Amino acid sequence: MPTHNADISAVFTEIADLLDIQGENPFRIRAYRNAARTVQDLGRELRDMVEAGEDLKKLQGIGDDLAEKIVELVQTGACTALTKLRSRFPPGVTDLLRIPGLGPKRVKVLYGDLKIESLAQLEAAAREGNIRDLPGFGEKTEQNILQAIQVKADTGRRFLLAHARTYAEALTAYLEKLPGAGRVTVAGSYRRGRETVGDLDILVTAESAGTIMDAFVAYDEVAQVLAHGDTKSAVVLRSGIQVDLRVVEEKSYGAALHYFTGSKAHNIAVRRLGQQLDLKVNEYGVFRGEEYLAGRTEKDVYAAVGLPFIPPELREDAGEIEAAREGRLPNLVELKHLRGDLHMHTDASDGKNTLREMALAAKERGYKYIAITDHSPRLKMIGGLDGRKLARQADAIRELNNELEGIAILRGIEVDILEDGALDLPDAVLATLDLVIGSIHSHFRLPGAKQTERVLRAMDRPHFTMLAHPTGRLLLDREPYELDLPRIIRHAAERGCFIELNAHPLRLDLDDTFCRMAKEAGVLVSINTDAHGIPELDHLRYGIGQARRGWLEKKDVLNTRTLKQLRPLLAKTMGR
């Protein structure tokens, strides 16, 4: 079993949790949590770095000790330090930390005084009323624990951004209608455009918070009220999503929006900048001593600490503060920059709409061009297109192009990359097209080296325009397949082909890290919907959000090009 970064990150997190319960030095605990984050966001497999003999200590937050632990994990799959630490605790103890309201201190008491080692034992003890008399607990806490165990299956999970949007829009519409409510804004990871969100953070401006708060907790989708205070409240909706609400005055709107949008790491970095200037940055404004300096808009808040406005999608403390300070923030790509969509299906394979319907719908959305890219024969169940059917489709496209004004239809294919890296149609057939999209739809579980070779070989075929949904992941559902994506990106740069950012909200494949990597390697990214029906054409907005998180600018995105600019770029990948 190869050790992935996610495994290493999980080990560091578990060590941190156990040290926390043990009451260790908080800075030592933080060092493990920092390292867990670094590893998680790395973008390349640590085991490859170890294999290549690279120096792990150059990574942020990894020193002698943690480098050694990583090497051990890669080579043996185990970590003796964790094993040793685990032996001092019963196995289920870290599960207790996942219960809202239970932190390290209380878990330590539960474990120390009542020998509670699992959620099952916790529930039993709570039912018998044994918890209320422990120091730091009470009757109310005991009830909350019971309730939390009941709803645990539903809460704490993450939601697709598109899924969360339906809840967010309904709730904001409700809040906007309340008397006294001013602006209503969804902040948090939702505003930053994360692929998935854990909760909704909503900000409302109002002179008086009380009525807003009362109406919020009375919203008819509320299943549970977690907190109901003067400036902040929190509920869980029936869908299981948690919603936090804060009410502030207009003069604090910008500061609160900044605070509530996060990320946490970004906020800390900004507040630190403030400290250096002898300023205090909080959700009410920017202050020097007691004196209010700024806070009405986010722009004002940034200006007070000497920065230009930073778009929400960049706020991850991933270099944006430095870039802002040095005046080299990217000018992020926007939806209006996109001129077309280069990946979609029709009813010739598994799409729901006809060629004509897709073309008209695209024209309606203002696109100047689309590519029709149905599946290749390998996908038999859905009737993939062979050479004969492709030729027939080409005729239909030619006719439609003659008929329709203002939109150009390009002839393409989404061709399967076979297990050995061959493409699922002969070169002679592919040569007749305007573009060739290659993708993997089988043999997901090949070992990483083989999977990578498979893709590299496909890219080297004479007709290959772009790699679609490069990692095959389905958010919250299917892990990416094993693939050395940095290597594939480098290869794409050499080969002169492109990489897709699949805009489907369930895929959003590439992720932000790899978008940045592609940009740095000079590989153009194509933001495509992969639509199988007209409504899915609107998914481009999610693709744009992801591209922005990946620091992409207009120039980094293939389908911001005009048709005239695009044609030669495509032709080159087709060996013309």
Place this chain on the structure above:
DNA sequence: GACGCATACGTCACACTATGAAAATAGTG
């Protein structure tokens, strides 16, 4: 435990609030 530098040792990621216990703990971006 990492980091930076006086290579030994002090510093390290902010600022705020709700809850429910009786001062602290947990949780938020």
